[in-house]
Structure formats: structure tokens, C-alpha cells
Amino acid sequence: MPTTAEFEHMLRGASLRVTRPRVAVLSAVHHHPHADTSAIISAVREDLGEVSHQAVYDILRALTVAGLVRCIEPPGSVARYEARVGDNHHHIVCRACGAIADVDCAVGSAPCLTPSDDHGFVIDEAEVVYRGLCPSCSTTTATTDTRKDSRV
Amino acid sequence: MPTTAEFEHMLRGASLRVTRPRVAVLSAVHHHPHADTSAIISAVREDLGEVSHQAVYDILRALTVAGLVRCIEPPGSVARYEARVGDNHHHIVCRACGAIADVDCAVGSAPCLTPSDDHGFVIDEAEVVYRGLCPSCSTTTATTDTRKDSRV
DNA sequence: AGCCTTTTCTTGACTCGTTCCAGAAAGCGG
DNA sequence: CCGCTTTCTGGAACGAGTCAAGAAAAGGCT
DSSP: OOOHHHHHHHHHHTTOOOOHHHHHHHHHHHHSTTEEHHHHHHHHHHHHSOOOHHHHHHHHHHHHHHTSSEEEOOTTSOOEEESOOSSOOEEEEETTTOOEEEEOOSSSSOGGGSOSOOTTOEEEEEEEEEEEEOHHHHHHSOTTOOOOOOOO | OOOHHHHHHHHHHTTOOOOHHHHHHHHHHHHSTTEEHHHHHHHHHHHHSOOOHHHHHHHHHHHHHHTSSEEEOOTTSOOEEESOOSSOOEEEEETTTOOEEEEOOSSSSOGGGSOSOOTTOEEEEEEEEEEEEOHHHHHHSOTTOOOOOOOO
């Protein structure tokens, strides 16, 4: 886990001013992977005392466009943020509890980036979202759900 | 494009009561692929006159759980609905204008359903979202965006 | 065909995540 | 240390979607 000095260095490297709220937000995202905005606001306020929610929204956007954090928006959930950037990994979302886990790329090459027909689009990214049940939900839920209807 | 009688038959086949709003919503989703809820409401009202938005929300949910329509929620956009169900296809979303196009599965097998580490999750579906620029946006936008940083 | 039960639709208020705005505060180059 | 610029505060506002109670209608049954 990076130190405060490293967070400051990351901000400067992205041409962003170094402020206490920004360091706190960056730190919160690193310490709470896949946290939503309100969780990040809480974490930042534990750190600094009162911080406006607007500041956190602004900072998260600034960090996102700077490439220091990544915003993911799972269906049926609010926006969540994570610090793993640069490596293109994907996510498993639990249908029952909404838990999210990271998944590294399944295959070495990029088969999903070459669809059969791109309709003239210029594709620069493909994101994969796996859906299923997390370990605890799959055990508590009776094994009544045996559908297997999805191809990829 | 299915006829009204066929829409009614689809509803009955899903154990759903046949009502004019439901037929109109089902028809609207078939005629307007990837339309958002407000567009569907407009289309239904052109058909039937006044219909409450609540009815459309309820109907869309009922049709979704019945498997007659599919709900997609692209990041940065509201929920959209489409009638192509059963075949597992994916979507290209234009970063600039939000246009959506269908993409059939790139490969015959399901490589994306076997991630390198599933963290104990029971995966039953994988959804792929391609992001890029649609034909018109890629020509109007100057070719200044040459990043190619995504693997899958 | 006509009743009765259950489901569905209407109306209207309301929640929640997010954004907009104007002014105060703080970072940082000179 | 000063001043310009960016950032943060506080509060209002917005929009998609949800909740709740009662009216309307679908469909089974006689």
C-alpha cells in the first residue's frame, strides 16, 4: 500500500494540485477497493473531519480523468471506484449481495476485441462483467438455480 | 417484426396477462432497439394515448423477468431495453454520442466464462461491453485519440 | 354472458445519487 | 510573501427510479 508521500507524488505526476482532501480520497480508494462514493466520503471524513460530498465527487472525477483511479458502474449498483489501473482486469459481480471481485484477463490475447462485425465502430476497449454468486451467497442460496443459458 | 397477435402470444406464453399497455411496450421495444425508458414511454403514448410512467416501469420489469426483453445499463447512461433475447450478444457503446450497436459473439466457444481465477464465485453469465467511437463520431472527431491501452 | 378474485394501471408523493452554482479558501509559481 | 488560479464549501436543484393506496381491467368460473 502506497504511503502518503507516494500519493502526493502520484497527484503531482498527474499535474493535480496536492490537497489534503485529494490525498485522503486517493488513499481511501486504495484502502477500500470497489467502494462506492458514500463509503469513500465516510472514509475521507474519518481522516480529515468534515469534507463536502461535492469535493469528493469533484476529486473522484479528476482522479478518474487523470487515470489514477477507475470508475466502474455495475448494473443495479451505484458508481464504484478502484485503484487498479493500467492493467486491464475485469470484475465478477454477485447477483445476490453485489459483492465485487477482480478477475485478471482470462486469455493472453484479446479475442473479445475482434467482434465478428464492428459496424464501423472504432473500438478501443472491451470490458467484461461476470455475473454469478459469491462463495457465501452460493452456499446459503439453495442450489435451485441451475440455469446455464449464457454463451459468450 | 412480430405482429400484435404474436406479441399477445408471447405474453400468454410467459404467463402474463395481455393488456394494451403491455402489448404496446413489447411492440415499442421491438421497434426501437436500445431505447431508454422515456423513449419507450413516448412510443407507448403515441400508440395508446396517456399511459402512466409507473405502468411502463412495471411492465418493463415484468417483461425482463419473464425473459421477453433484456435490460442493459451502459455506464454513463440510463437503462435501455432490447428485444433480442436468448442469443447472447454484446454491445458497442460510442464514447461520444452514446449510440449502441449489437455485436454477435466474437468466438464460438466461451473463453470469457473461464477466468483465470474465479475467487470461488459461481459464474453463470459474462457480458462484454465494447467502447469506442461510432462511424459518424470517429470521422467528425479529429484522429487525436490514438490510445490503445486495453487488453482483454 | 355475467360475477368475482387477482393482477395491473393510475396518481402523486418521495427517495437517492449526482450535478449545478456562487462564493470562500487554499495551493503554488513568481 | 502576493496574486492568480484552482479547489472546496454549502445549499439548492435535477432526474431516474421507487413506494403506496386505490381504481380499473383481465380471465377463470358458473
